[in-house]
Amino acid sequence: MQRLNNKIAIIAGGATGIGAACATRFVRDGAKVVIGDINIEAAQALADSLGNTGNTAKAVYYDAADADSIKNLIDTTADTFGAIHILHNNAGLMSPKVMDADSTVVDIALDLWNTVLAVNVTSFLLGSKFAIPHIIKAGGGSIINTSSDSGLAGDLARTAYGASKAMVISLTQHIAVQYGLQGIRCNAITPGVIMSEQARVNSQDLVRAIKSHILTPDFGEPADIAALAAFLASDESAYITGQAIACDGGHLAHQPQVADVRRSQTTPG
Numbered sequence: 001m002q003r004l005n006n007k008i009a010i011i012a013g014g015a016t017g018i019g020a021a022c023a024t025r026f027v028r029d030g031a032k033v034v035i036g037d038i039n040i041e042a043a044q045a046l047a048d049s050l051g052n053t054g055n056t057a058k059a060v061y062y063d064a065a066d067a068d069s070i071k072n073l074i075d076t077t078a079d080t081f082g083a084i085h086i087l088h089n090n091a092g093l094m095s096p097k098v099m100d101a102d103s104t105v106v107d108i109a110l111d112l113w114n115t116v117l118a119v120n121v122t123s124f125l126l127g128s129k130f131a132i133p134h135i136i137k138a139g140g141g142s143i144i145n146t147s148s149d150s151g152l153a154g155d156l157a158r159t160a161y162g163a164s165k166a167m168v169i170s171l172t173q174h175i176a177v178q179y180g181l182q183g184i185r186c187n188a189i190t191p192g193v194i195m196s197e198q199a200r201v202n203s204q205d206l207v208r209a210i211k212s213h214i215l216t217p218d219f220g221e222p223a224d225i226a227a228l229a230a231f232l233a234s235d236e237s238a239y240i241t242g243q244a245i246a247c248d249g250g251h252l253a254h255q256p257q258v259a260d261v262r263r264s265q266t267t268p269g
């Protein structure tokens with residue numbers, strides 16, 4: 001018996017990177033998975049490759065910035081598979097173009113702020129809003145929201161990204177409180193640097209700077225998030241809800257001076 005047998009899951013933003021790893025893992029663990037993404041070519045290719053394993057995956061075009069498109073993703077899943085048990089809200093604007101323009105409070109353009117919040121957090125609200133009645137009808141289930149350790153501390157730039165990811169944690173708690181008695185658990189994952197293809201093309205200076213602040217020898221991979229997401233999706237985590245769970249190599253788990261002390265210990269003189 002696989003732990004996601006008989007479960008119907010949606011990965012919203014599942015075509016590449018962390019979302020693709022989660023879709024792959026959920027299918028491997030027995031779920032039927034709908035991969036929603038604006039990058040429909042990559043979503044379709046992934047669904048085809050997972051379908052070829054004899055398991056079930058379906059790609060659906062969805063634009064996280066468009067409420068009707070989000071509703072269509074949810075309704076198509078319910079119509080196709082008859083139920084929804086798991087929603088993983090994962091879409092995020094990660095391109096260098098957006099990340100580089102996402103600057104300081106004084107300099108950020110209002111349009112950019114609104115775009116980042118629409119995709120990174122409003123889409124999570126809407127996906128949950130439309131999916132929750134289906135999940136309750138199915139007897140309960142699990143909502144997983146991809147936040148970030150950027151939502152847990154301030155930074156020199158990427159104001160909209162950090163604020164959006166902090167909002168995801170609060171949204172997670174509100175869902176957990178409001179629908180817990182109806183059998184819905186909701187948890188956020190706060191990844192640190194995870195070596196998705198997108199992260200590899202983002203600012204390598206920033207990635208290098210973070211390296212001395214993690215406690216593990218290497219950065220995480222999308223499969224590390226997928227392992228946690230599969231646990232949170234399954235009944236094995238039945239008593240865990242309303243939490244923001246870090247998967248970040250201990251990035252925020254240490255005294256701020258640890259990297260400086262380590263450097264001084266390895267620097268002669």
Ligand SMILES: NC(=O)c1ccc[n+]([C@@H]2O[C@H](COP(=O)([O-])OP(=O)(O)OC[C@H]3O[C@@H](n4cnc5c(N)ncnc54)[C@H](O)[C@@H]3O)[C@@H](O)[C@H]2O)c1
Pocket residue numbers: 012013014015016017018019036037038039062063064065090091092093094119146147148149190191192193194195196197198199
């Ligand atoms: N990689 C990291 O280091 C890291 C760290 C913390 C949090 N995260 C979060 O993890 C999630 C996945 O990031 P990733 O690194 O795998 O990057 P990614 O770019 O591979 O994944 C983002 C996915 O969202 C989709 N997407 C973007 N805009 C969309 C839209 N308007 N409508 C529908 N889909 C859309 C993309 O096509 C892609 O499939 C994001 O929410 C990101 O903020 C990533």
